[in-house]
Amino acid sequence: MKNDHKTTNSVQIKTTGAPDVLEYQQVDLPRPKANEVQIEQQSIGVNFFDLFYRNGSFPVESYPAIIGFEAAGVIKEIGAAVVDYKVGDRVAYYKTFGAYTESRNIDQNEIFKLPHEVSFDLAASVMIKGLTAHMLLKHSHALKAAEVVLIHGMTGGVGSMLSQWAKALGANVIGTVGSETKKRVAKKRGFTQVIDLSSQDLVSAVHSYTHGKSIDVFYDGVGKATFETSLSVLKDGGSAVLYGWASGMPEIDKAQMAVRNIKFAFDALNDYPLYQDKRGKALTEIFDLLMNGKIILESPIIYPLNKAVHAHSDIESRKTTGSVILKP
Template identity: 40%
Template sequence: MTKAIRVHETGGPEVLRLEDYDPGRPGPGEVLIEHKAIGLNFIDVYYRTGLYKAETPFVPGGEGAGVVIETGEGVTGFSPGDRVAYCVTGGAYAERRTIAADRLVRLPETVSDEQAAAIMLKGMTAWYLLRRTYQVKAGETILYHAAAGGVGLLLGQWAKHLGATVIGTAGSKEKVELARAHGFDHVIDYTKDDFAAAVKELTGGRKCDVVYDSVGNDTFPASLDCLRPLGMFVSFGQSSGPIPPFSINLLAQKGSLFATRPSLFTYIAARKELETAARDLFDVVGSGAVKVAINQRYPLADVGRAQADLEGRRTTGTTVLIP
């Protein structure tokens, strides 16, 4: 019998239960895949705790890579044996799953199963941040918080590949060094230094064109002080808690700033954009311009410990679960 992690009630890591699970046969437009690797992301924690809502019981997890086992009626783009990967909103913490074929992308030989599972959500997040939300150009300066995290280590390299000056923040000497080894020109240890003051000094007072912030409460509103006039503040997560309500007049006071709260799934809702995101991502990874740091591997059954380590900031780079 196939196994999966199911959540019957929201709470701590202990609610993640390994159970027998029947993924079912693929219906029209669907594919049955066998996972080779599954990605771990902070959004999985948000669903487990109830911060993001899902109807219980549910199988968490949003990204994975594996092999097509069976195709349903009307599926023409995939065949049994094809290597595929995906990024959706749930259902990945399982040995096998059914999924809509139009959410799958084919894997090139230059990208391994573990790499794909580790980068579909994080890598396509880096894609939309750098290429859609704000199109970073050569010569521009960006600030990225949590530089040693999964998205950060990918985005730092990609932004450097685009010709940007890349500034990051991290919370320890080890994480500072890790970020520097992955594209960041400057990394500020926020436990020791005022990052807004450091950014001003590093840029000679010009500050940044864009700030990417997945931390939330702990880095706001100081992130706004890192932006040049007409700069853009991009809030795409809240690992330290949500940003408190603020007056929109603050953006005018700080220099007529732009602010946005984007989500990956809006950017890849159209099949064409999903294919573009995956192609661009696989190109930079396959070429070696962006290297994937898979720094932790856990058995799927041990996902509770994996999520606890993620929440406790004891992980770096990307983490995969092995069924």
């Protein structure tokens, strides 16, 4: 007879605060319930909003809590009522709290089988970021070919996918970065209209690329440092899309935007129907773009699970580009 419990290593928070509140600890892992599978995780995605749960910007129901929302791995055990999955299946999930752990139990309705051509690392790198890009490009503002789009943080996890997908859609992409190093990364990816906000003025740089014309839409995950200035280069009747506030929440003058007939979108990924559907249907399009070379991502930056503190610190201090994953 198998033991009812074993242990696994996890990263927990017992309170909110700086990265050092992340604690690597051994926790109990019970046998899976009837409708659950037990996954041995191979790759765990790190997303910017993980930092918001850690620092208290987003609420956590109870402590201690294991944060994180996406991972990929192999099923090691199944519950009595599980019929669609078997031991050894490669699976992935997103939108289920508690990902920063070596092994976990999870409801069978919250996972999907991972296509064989998609590696564990790639899945953990792109699921939430890809679905965010999907929402922004298909729902927040349905980007059309030939539109002029400004994308802030174009070398970040979401920004790099957003920029390449916008380019694949035929848009005229202008992007911003925060350093000369990141500008070189963006140029290496084939973008010619890149603005280094550490040394260039946003307004004059945008106008140099557009020959003085206004842009059709901007996607802003930076927030306070960029939002208001971006409005000044946006055409009347254009779209202002805010999806993050890495520099703080900007002041939103909705009355002034209404005067200019600007569509303001501030959509929550949690409310996006294709994100709510945990079977991974929307990811098919994203995986296809990756497999067909329309979106090319650099290898993710990998941290051991027990170095989650360093991962959060480096993301917070803008040392990283692209995706960050934890490896048990």
